Amino acid sequence: MSERNPAVVVDHVQVAYRVAGRQSRKAKKAADSGRFVVAVDDVSFTAYEGQTVGVIGRNGSGKSSLLRAVAGLMPVRAGSIQVTDFPVLLGVGAALKGDLTGRENIVLGGTALGASRKSMLEQLDEIIEFAGIDKAIDRPFKTYSSGMKARLQFAVSTAVQPRILLVDEALAVGDEEFKDRSNERVSQLVDGASTVFLVSHSLSTIKRRCDVVLWIDAGRQVMWGDAGEVVTAYREDMVERRARRAAEAERRAAEKES
């Protein structure tokens, strides 16, 4: 397998959310811009097979929206996204229902990811053990503690191995022991997938795991390239911002005094 086969091609993509319902007159006047909130604007890159791609940026910069668009969960408003296989967003949550038992939820959640009922029944014991649910597995999901819920959701959503994997940050759930196991599971999936997208606030994780990194800010692409270079540039920018904020605060304090 050559490393130069493109797996995900993102071309001048814009992602926007529609604002439903009644709107203020002002928003209506702004017509188009009032009905949409633009989350990602003019982002372009090509990820190849065998690559792990990091996505970094501040809160609300559009990282999750970008992943959702790549996963085919949201339409792009402009531009295009091409893939070799449908990417799967590794999510915590989703298909599980409160009134069903844990066992029934494993089947429901797995089939939602495209697995067959048969293959989920075969994996049942393994998933139950991984989640550490034990006897409660035949109780309704809504009676679970939040830790049990999170563990089962994680176990179900990682039961299917995709070729293109999208991982949004903060996936590790539960206590320290389970965090270790879940990190291990994510690593397995990452190893099994040919192309991986990783959103994380942990720059050390990004640097360790990723080959290339996309940095976006306020929905716009700031930088795309070698992981080390982009992370270094991002760090410098953070330091700069911090210094600017400090200077600003100082100036305000001085103004107040005078």
Next chain:
Amino acid sequence: MTALRHVGEVPSTAAYLRESWRYRDFATSLARADARAHHVDTALGSLWQILNPALLVGVYYLIFGVLFDVTRGLENYLGFLVIGVFMFTFTRKSMSSGARAILNNRSLLQSIRFPRVVLPIATVLAELLIFLPSVVVIVAVVIATGEPFSATWFLLVPLVLVQLVFNAGLALAASRATVRFRDLDELLPFLLRLWFYMSGVLYPITRVEDKLGDEWRVLFEANPANVYLTIGRDALLEGTTSGWRWLVGIAWAVGVVIVALWFFRRHELEYGGV
């Protein structure tokens, strides 16, 4: 090298249906869950799914059969009513729960990609699971009211299938429409109530037709709900069946499902952004 394809590309109908078929286990799991989830907190549980329409039949029987006495010309009003109310409830509930199929599953739509048609289809399958015990009740009432057995009773099986296809079309259209026009969810119960009274559930629709005159007759006779109800009543109570009613009934089911599927798929990707 694997070929690239656009994420937002609308697949051909054949490819889409193939892809949806791959998710059939999800549709049936979801349907089972939905069918059972309705009354888990009540003491009588799933029994309510039969009790509810049965009590409704009791109320209608009291008001229309005893107090207002619309039974003129009807030999077996209880049988007439049970078939009408239970069958109409199947269609009504398919459409009203179908209307919320997309809106109720936003978190699912925002995190997992699958053919969205699975959601309204699952709600209709859930309604089928709820309806099947009602079919037993219908047959029991028909026997208890002294109707002689007829081979036409078996027509109930294809009839339920045709009605299921029709209901699937309604659910698809309703789920799509409420995403675009949220207000429809509020309006729908009234539209369904109006349809209920226009469909001859409580009294033979011929009464209304006689009153309005011949030019309206075609409109009432072509009403799909009335078509299905009449086929059911003819088969169970009269031991007869009418070929043209079957034609109209099947034409409705196939037509509605094709148009609804087209309507549903046009903006499939947008459902994740609602």
